Amino acid sequence: MQRPIYLDYAATTPVDPRVAEKITHCLTMDGNFGNPASTTHIYGAMALEAVEQARLEVADLINAQSEEIIWTSGATEANNLAIQGAAHFYQHKKNHIITVKTEHKAVLDVCYALAEQGFKVDYLSVQKNGLIDFDELKSLINNNTLLVSIMHVNNEIGIIQDIEKIGQLTKQHQALFHVDAAQSAGRVAIDVEKMQIDLLSLSAHKMYGPKGIGALYVRKKPRVRLQPLMYGGAHQQGLRPGTLATHQIVGMGIAARLAKTEMLQDMLRITQLRNQLWVLIKNLPGLHVNTDFTHAAGNYLNISFENIDGEVLLQALSEIAVSMGSACTSAQQTPSHVLKAMGISDQLAQSTLRITLGRFTSQADIDRAGAVIRTACCDIIRS
Ligand SMILES: Cc1ncc(COP(=O)(O)O)c(C=O)c1O
Structure with a gap:
């Protein structure tokens, strides 16, 4: 049929065959199957090297440093870690969050949950074409604004928000800026420095990599602090514990490299x-x-x-x-x-x-x- x-x-997206080939090399006895945290032997050291190479490649796609990349299970987890993590870490200083009515549920549902916990959340409306009304954002943002979370490319209509302009405004109010870039990575240029982004969510399976792996960019300078969602070890600066999935991470790294060049x-x-x-x-x-x-x-x-x-x-x-x-x-x-x-x-x-x-x-x-x-x-x- x-x-x-x-x-x-x-x-x-289907996994690019060039990505699939590299993933396969990280699974079996004759390949790079080790635990990247077990660096007392060559198996672990080789796996760690592959994970760090992938981190570099993902960082390179968005103009970040490799130590600013935290592996997650996908963009849903990255969004949760960014929004809940920032809200809970800074809640004693500020409690206002701004997002948009047209965000993905992996942002909106987190914001609804935080509103239940007492955070004040504003949901921006959009114009007929899906772009936010910048003046509305300007009128709502204030010095109590902890976080602004706005997606780059919308997953239903494809509209691209003016992230650089929003980034500038967030900095004038010392608000953190989170961007869900699940749909833009590999399609639209991303530069976390130029766009003044503090937190950015990525998903491998939207850019010809495997499902079940993503990343959160967390700015180091000035340092953004997050409360972890899970506890269980010192992996990834204590932000996201758990044994790293070498095969998926390597897949995401190659996918990011191909995205950048192609x-x-x-x-x-x-x-x-x-x-x-x-x-x-x-x-x-x-x-x-x-x-x-x-x-x-x-x-x-x-x-x-x-x-x-x-x-x-x-x-x-x-x-x-x-x-x-x-x-x-x-x-x-x-x-x-x-x-x-x-x-x-x-x-x-x-x-x-x-x-x-x-x-x-x-x-x-x-x-x-x-x-x-x-x-x-x-x-x-x-x-
Ligand atoms: C904009 C956006 N954010 C987040 C997600 C969730 O990504 P993941 O499947 O990696 O959890 C998606 C996937 O549909 C998406 O399109």
């Missing part, structure tokens, strides 16, 4: 393909586009259909693998909180497709996907 064309790269070329090609797909379908009746091409990452195409039921549409599109919203919310029947925050009606939000392209998307995939979407929509409208 032929598998559908994969156009859901924002949910996850990002520009990759994104140029992918953006052209996304634009071609748009040209193929843009004249369909009742079609709305939710991705603002001038301010969004070039791999995104989020579209809604008037008077077409989303489930019916998805069934008719069995030849392509796309999602109705984000992977984390698509199991729910409620309309996307991101589209709602942008002012999109429930009906439109419920008949939305998030199409995301990636490194392995081909011209033939896009030609076929365009034809499939056109035929499916015309058939549904006619019936």
